[in-house]
Amino acid sequence: MKIQIVADSAADLPLEFVLKNNIEVVPMNIQFGDQTFKDGIELSKEAFYEKMSISKDVPKTSLPAPQAFVEAFNKAKDKGPILSITISAATSGTYQSALVAKSMFDHPIEVIDSLNISMGTGLQIMKAQELIDQGLSLEEVKEEILRNRNNYHTFIAIKDLENVIKGGRISNWKGNIAQFLDIKPILNLFPDGSIKVVANIRGRKKQLRRVLELFQETNKDVSKEPFVILHAKAPQDELDYLIKEIRRILNPKEIILGELGPAMGSHGGFGSIGFAF
Incomplete structure (x- = not known):
């Protein structure tokens, strides 16, 4: 069974890459005033920028709840082991949410803090997918990403x-x-x-x-x-x-x-x- 990747939407992964590799993306929450939207599901990038251009208030973002990762892990677990690479724990609690969700499963799941944001995280996910396609094990992919995560700028x-x-x-x-x-x-x-x-x-x-x-x-x-x-x-x-x-x-x-x-x-x-x- 092939390793499945779970990401968060703050990694800004290209849509074609997500679709091609069946990656589960956990949405961040975007708030405009008293309205909250799930990033990429209820609010596209185009709609986000349109709203931001007319909003008096700065939009706020919040981390996904552990339940959002639970749902993503449930979708992925029947296909194989799971690797989740999140944006930096120094900038968001997303990594902790993924760890909490992992604790609810008796299934091989590895969660990595990318120590990065946006496509600094995305490039690590793309590298992980490349290693998975080469046939490396979950532990081998994890070790390779951890060894090289500080090489991304x-x-x-x-x-x-x-x-x-x-x-x-x-x-x-x-x-x-x-x-x-x-x-x-x-x-x-x-x-x-x-x-x-x-x-x-x-x-x-x-x-x-x-x-x-x-x-x-x-x-x-x-x-x-x-x-x-x-x-x-x-x-x-x-x-x-x-x-x-x-x-x-x-x-x-x-x-x-x-x-x-x-x-x-x-x-x-x-x-x-x-x-x-």
């Missing part, structure tokens, strides 16, 4: 601080000063799974140039691996520039381009661009 370039300010992640007065000075933060995932600001750059063009430099400073060879760009309705000219420069300086095997899901899109706001490799 994730950066986020924030364009507009509106959601950051409204969400209370920085005070109004600090946020207003930063906006007046045209400050554009760059966030990075650290080895412990936490997200921290690694640069505050004046101006969008300088921000994007700096993020390209940060990619190079990782010294990671991506010539045989995909490079992922996910964005929250970023302008096409910015995306074209980034794709051109990433191909020139890093020469990745392929570039996967898509939209950030609600989990990251709600925090970063419109124009944010996430990178994973």
Whole structure:
């Protein structure tokens, strides 16, 4: 019996990959005011961004309850052992929900904290699927993912601080000063799974140039691996520039381009661009 993967929607996996590999995706909860939606089931990405554009309040996200993982595990367990890779436990309680659900089963289930978010988690899931297709056992796949999970890099370039300010992640007065000075933060995932600001750059063009430099400073060879760009309705000219420069300086095997899901899109706001490799 083949190993089955259970993910959460905050991994931002490409739909075609999910469908091709029969991956069970546990939805995050997205809240607009007093309305709550299941990510990807009751609210598409397009509908999410449309709602965010007209909402006075910043949308909030919350972790799936253990019962959501129980339901996903029940769907997968008759097909084989289960591997669940979640977004970082430092940013969400999703990992703990999966562990609670696992404790309710007498079935081979492994749960891994990716120490990452969005497609930083998604790339680990894609690697796990590749190893599964090669015939590795559940324990072998788990060991390989754990050994390499800190080799994945994730950066986020924030364009507009509106959601950051409204969400209370920085005070109004600090946020207003930063906006007046045209400050554009760059966030990075650290080895412990936490997200921290690694640069505050004046101006969008300088921000994007700096993020390209940060990619190079990782010294990671991506010539045989995909490079992922996910964005929250970023302008096409910015995306074209980034794709051109990433191909020139890093020469990745392929570039996967898509939209950030609600989990990251709600925090970063419109124009944010996430990178994973």
